[in-house]
Amino acid sequence: MTTAKNTAILEGVRIIDLTSVVFGPLATQMLGDLGADVIKVEAPEGDLLRQVQPSNNKLMGAAFLGANRNKRSVVLDLKERTGQDQLRKLLKDADVMISSIRPAALARLSLDPETLRRAYPDLITVSATGFGQDGPYAAKPAFDDIVQSVSGFASLATLRDPDAAPAYAPTILADKLGGVTAAYAVMSALFHRQRTGEAQHVEVPMFETLTAFLLAEHMDAATFEDTPQSFGYSRMLVPHRRPVQTTDGYITILPYTNVQWTRFFQVVDRNDMVEHPWVTDMDTRSRNIGAVYDMVAQIALTRSTEEWLTLMEQADIPAMPVRNLSDLPSDPHLAATGFFQQIDHPTEGTIWTTRPPIHFSATPARHDHCPAPRLGEHSKEILGPDEE
Structure with missing residues (x-):
């Protein structure tokens, strides 16, 4: 018997997911982990991410498996009237429809927020877009690299070194940040509806999301200027911040407070630095942080990684070794928390996955309830045998 203690947070919430690749699917996976019934609506050719290698079987790529657990897949051809009618039947019982289809294309299908609000007044609609729809970029296509470029993220390296070339982060940062943002936006809209009875439309644009995220600290001195120009948080941009x-390897040693910097120089027998303004005054240290970091880099060469970890733990100074991704499965902390899990997928065999990182004492998120579905796996179950 289900009790309040073990009922998933979003149990009973139905989400119709018209998203693809990573931005939207990561958001709906997070919501599925929290118990929502996520119905992934796919075109006959399937989500593009299904084709990304490596894979054991066609249309079941590893990246797709990593962003689509706890969902059911149904194939609908929205270019055809039958597919459109089937979708509208699904929307009758839905709480949320989230889409990464361009708004103009949704409007041509009569699936725009205004039309849907008239037909389904309790339906929350969410648009996962590249750009906000009230600006000149509204109709432009957007992928992660595009957004990293136009947001200023790719040029951060040039703030550190004017001769450096712009570079993308080696991860799909804009997509994943957009996904996290979309997930909390859906939760917020659901909470608002529960409190007021009012459904609403939510727009989550990747460009604005990444730009706001980036400028949390990099707005810096531009905050106070009549015409913002002086962007860039210097502590993040000094060449020696690495x-x-x-x-025998690499480590991050990070004294932060005056007390920690004092202890650091004491334990490395540099008592000449204990009363130095770089140590005793945070403002002076900040203005000279590159030289301070350079000093740490020179001192670090005198000990092994393990020696540093022991010494810093004794001094209560933050320090951690630099890991490779291949080191993570054997990391003692991740092992103790059960972060990596092997699950049995009905078609892909035994696969590795990660657990949701958030811990709820009464309603734990699920990670293995429903592995990523095959294309159209649940069409008959959801649509019925006569409409598949």
């Missing part, structure tokens, strides 16, 4: 080399 892992430091030890005798």
Whole structure:
């Protein structure tokens, strides 16, 4: 018997998911982890991410498996009247429809927020877009690299070194941040509806989302200027802000407060630095942070990584070794928390996955309830045998 203690947070919430690749699917996976019934609506050719290698079987790529658990897949051809009618039947019982289809295309299908609000007044509609729809970029296509470029993220390296070339982060940062943002936006809209009875339309644009995220600290001195120009948080941009080399590897050593910097120089026998303004005054240290980091880099070469970890733990100074991704499955902390899990997928065999990182004492998120579905796996179950 289900009780309040073990009922998933979003149990009973139905989400119709018209998204693809990573931005939208990551959001709906997070909501599915929290118990929502996510119905992933796919075109006959399937989500493009299904084709991304590696894979064991066609249309079941590893990246797709990583962003689509706890969903059911139904194939609908929205270019055809039958598919459109089937979707509208699904929307009758839905709480949320989230889409990454361009708004103009949704309007041509009569699936725009205004039309849907008239037909389904309790339906929350969510648009996962590249750009906000009230600006000149509204109709432009957007992928992660595009948004990293136009947001200023790709040029951060040039703030550190004017001769450096712009570069993308080696992860789909805009997509994933957009997904996290969309997930909390859906939760907020559901909470608003529960409190007031009012459904609403929510727009989550990748460009504005990444730009706001980036400028949390990099607005910097531009905050106070009549015409914002002086962007860039200097502590993040000094060349010496990087892992430091030890005798046998790399480590991050990060004293932060005046007390921690004092202890650091004491334990490395540099008592001449204990009363230095770089140590005793945070403002002076901030203005000279590159030189301070350079000093740490030189000192780091005198010990092994393990010696540094022991010494910093004794001094209660933040420090961690630099890991490779391949090191993570054997990381003792991740092992103890059960972060990596092997689950049995009905078609892909035993696969590795990660657990949701958030812990709820009464309503734990699920990670293995429903592995990522095959294309159209649940069409008959959802649409019925006569409409598949």
